[in-house]
Amino acid sequence: MILLDGRKTSSDIKDEITLEVAQLKKDGKKTPHLAAVIVGNDGASKTYVGAKVKACNRVGFESTLVELPEETTEETLLAQIEELNNNDDIDGFIVQLPLPKHIDEQKVIMAVNPDKDVDGFHPTNVGKMALNLPTFISATPFGILELLERYKVETSGKHVVVIGRSHIVGSPMSILLSQKRTVGNATVTITHSRTTNLKEITLQADIVVAALGIPEFLTADMVKENVTVIDVGITRVEDNTKKSGYRLLGDVAFDEVSKKSAFITPVPGGVGPMTIAMLLKNTLLACKRSN
Numbered sequence: 697m698i699l700l701d702g703r704k705t706s707s708d709i710k711d712e713i714t715l716e717v718a719q720l721k722k723d724g725k726k727t728p729h730l731a732a733v734i735v736g737n738d739g740a741s742k743t744y745v746g747a748k749v750k751a752c753n754r755v756g757f758e759s760t761l762v763e764l765p766e767e768t769t770e771e772t773l774l775a776q777i778e779e780l781n782n783n784d785d786i787d788g789f790i791v792q793l794p795l796p797k798h799i800d801e802q803k804v805i806m807a808v809n810p811d812k813d814v815d816g817f818h819p820t821n822v823g824k825m826a827l828n829l830p831t832f833i834s835a836t837p838f839g840i841l842e843l844l845e846r847y848k849v850e851t852s853g854k855h856v857v858v859i860g861r862s863h864i865v866g867s868p869m870s871i872l873l874s875q876k877r878t879v880g881n882a883t884v885t886i887t888h889s890r891t892t893n894l895k896e897i898t899l900q901a902d903i904v905v906a907a908l909g910i911p912e913f914l915t916a917d918m919v920k921e922n923v924t925v926i927d928v929g930i931t932r933v934e935d936n937t938k939k940s941g942y943r944l945l946g947d948v949a950f951d952e953v954s955k956k957s958a959f960i961t962p963v964p965g966g967v968g969p970m971t972i973a974m975l976l977k978n979t980l981l982a983c984k985r986s987n
């Protein structure tokens with residue numbers, strides 16, 4: 697079993713980006729600048745956004761964190777987005793999801809200028825991704841492609857089973873892996889909560905991408921020997937033995953599934969750190985495009 701080490705890979709990518717940023721600065725070019733907007737006080741979201749800002753510092757990007765209170769109106773948030781759209785110093789920005797219930801998420805995503813949409817969530821960018829045109833690929837699927845590439849996991853002709861059809865992970869992942877690209881050319885089955893014979897399908901998988909958000913859902917009896925497993929789940933479960941009061945669980949029962957795996961991502965330290973590296977990559981791309 698080979699661990700797909702997201703921490704190490706993400707660190708390697710950040711080192712590569714650091715070098716590029718140093719060169720941009722040396723050439724008198726603009727320093728990449730990422731902004732993040734967070735609305736409300738969700739603990740996990742705050743942690744993620746904090747990590748994104750910290751990563752910007754590490755690679756030499758500029759960063760701006762916009763923190764808005766829970767009761768922020770949709771109108772105020774849309775005005776904030778317009779400001780970021782029009783601010784030439786900001787190369788790219790994200791609005792951390794989920795948003796408070798009184799705000800229409802789709803409306804917010806649509807308000808972001810596609811050229812600054814480093815999350816790749818705007819329909820224009822999703823459409824380009826689906827057509828295999830150059831665009832911002834959202835950080836989580838992009839990070840998974842990168843992990844598979846760097847560990848030389850063969851995808852061409854393989855059967856990939858994706859569990860979960862979210863707009864952020866399952867759906868783009870299934871599209872990307874089926875495309876004619878370096879990491880792609882797979883036969884992809886996308887499954888979800890209405891799939892009736894899931895185990896029958898996962899047992900045929902060379903690669904499983906578990907992105908449904910149910911802790912330890914994928915068990916050893918559901919996979920064949922030498923499977924590659926990508927665990928996108930990250931659920932906080934109460935654990936009073938931890939200082940934080942919780943521990944993180946993936947969608948895969950790691951201890952038992954890893955015994956049958958050729959490659960597997962751990963949680964934490966697998967897909968999670970990769971998403972941050974790829975967000976930086978998209979921001980660098982946005983900056984170079986606007987230069």
Ligand code: GUN
Nearest residue numbers: 790791792793794815835
């Ligand atoms: N919430 C969970 N994942 C993401 C992400 O990749 N981007 C944003 N903006 N919010 C998220």
